[in-house]
Amino acid sequence: MNGAQVERFFAILKAANPAPQTELEFASxxxxxxxxxxxxxxxxxxxxxxxxxxxxxxxxxxxxxxxxxxxxxxxxxxxxxxxxxxxxxxxxxxxxxxxxxxxxxxxxxxxxxxxxxxxxxxxxxxxxAFGEPTMAVDTHIFRVGNRTGLAPGKTPLAVELGLLDRIPEAYLVDAHHWLILHGRYVCQARKPLCNVCTVINECDTGRNLKSAPA
CATH class of the missing domain: 1.10.340.30 (Hypothetical protein; domain 2)
Incomplete structure (x- = not known):
């Protein structure tokens, strides 16, 4: 995934969900x-x-x-x-x-x-809690980072550092949420829902699927 594709990837996710939130419930x-x-x-x-x-x-x-x-x-x-x-x-x-x-x-x-x-x-x-541009790499983000070509890495730390380096600053604070939600509901582990994926054209795996012979 090149820089232009990274930009489009997050622009699409932001357009669909401008203010993503954690699904954990908390009041403090x-x-x-x-x-x-x-x-x-x-x-x-x-x-x-x-x-x-x-x-x-x-x-x-x-x-x-x-x-x-x-x-x-x-x-x-x-x-x-x-x-x-x-x-x-x-x-x-x-x-x-x-x-x-x-x-x-x-x-x-x-x-x-x-x-x-x-x-x-x-x-x-x-x-x-504090609005810092950090990247908490769970199994979803690790999978999405590798599968899409966004930030391939063999360890969570490698993926984290790759994401922090490649994601444009304008998207960085919310990127953690977008990637988790994308991994949880679309880019799932066993059977990714590529047929409904809005960022398939930016994804390395998605582009390979679309270019593969029928």
Missing amino acids: VFELLTAVLLSAQATDVGVNKATRRLFAVANTPAQVLALGQDGLESHIKTIGLYRSKAKHLLQTCAMLIEQHGGEVPRSRTELEALPGVGRKTANVVLNV
């Missing part, structure tokens, strides 16, 4: 951090179902910490790996209270120092 930066921490190897739908129960009774670090391990687990047990996620979330809540006055920090270094928070989670918080 702490709720966002919690939802993203819980979302590893889980669907947004499943996380939202659990956090609706959790946030109704505890939506601050102090309130979550007061639940304890068993109390927190009871609210999130429908999510995969809920025991380890509960442990990490409680440790994170303690650190937020002890080191950050109960507030979620807005630096990558401080975010990644929180238990259970890796680069991808930090990128989501920095982008969604």
Whole structure:
């Protein structure tokens, strides 16, 4: 995918969805951090179902910490790996209270120092909560980056750096959402819906499909 194709790719996605949003439900930066921490190897739908129960009774670090391990687990047990996620979330809540006055920090270094928070989670918080042009490479973005030719790479970090380098600045803040939604609903893993894809003419795989002999 060349520079002109990258520009058209994002112009088309923006025209269809000018203000993309995360599908995780949250009403504060702490709720966002919690939802993203819980979302590893889980669907947004499943996380939202659990956090609706959790946030109704505890939506601050102090309130979550007061639940304890068993109390927190009871609210999130429908999510995969809920025991380890509960442990990490409680440790994170303690650190937020002890080191950050109960507030979620807005630096990558401080975010990644929180238990259970890796680069991808930090990128989501920095982008969604603080409007920074970061790229949280999940399985959807990794697939789209490679399949389309937008930013091929063998590792999530390689794809992330490639995307940050190739996406025009005007699209960068929202690009994370467009790529996730495109991967989730159109450029799906097992059977990409190329027949309804609006960016097929810009996509390396799509152009190859269209040029292949019948």
